[in-house]
Amino acid sequence: MSHTGPAFSHANVGLPPNYEKIQEEHEVAVLGGTHGPVPAASTVINIRSDIAVPDHVVWSLFNTIFMNTCCLGFIAFAYSIKSRDRKMVGDVIGAQSYASTSRWLNIIATVVTIILTVVFIIVYSAAIVTLFQRLSQ
Incomplete structure (x- = not known):
């Protein structure tokens, strides 16, 4: 805050300070005016989006144990684990x-x-x- 002169001089020792000038400077500061080479501060907030990506681990495990035709259940389980790992790292895509x-x-x-x-x-x-029909004849 720069003043053109001192707020208290020897001439106005008994008088109250000049509040008008301070109020005007406060209004300029609130409106966003800068009084010097100081750059305006900015804040960056990174919000992590929690997109629900189903990884199908339970379904893959069920297929691995009970329906593992041509090892498709096991391969699906491997991809499910990879999906869960990618989700933990933060790679949603x-x-x-x-x-x-x-x-x-x-x-x-x-x-x-x-x-x-x-x-x-x-x-x-x-x-x-067919077996019962042949046996009955």
């Missing part, structure tokens, strides 16, 4: 990519296993029916 691959591998493993199970049941029941 990489986590979404690995999670998408894991999801598609899980879908394929589940569908192929269900189709193979249905085909096996049909073939097995047809074989049993």
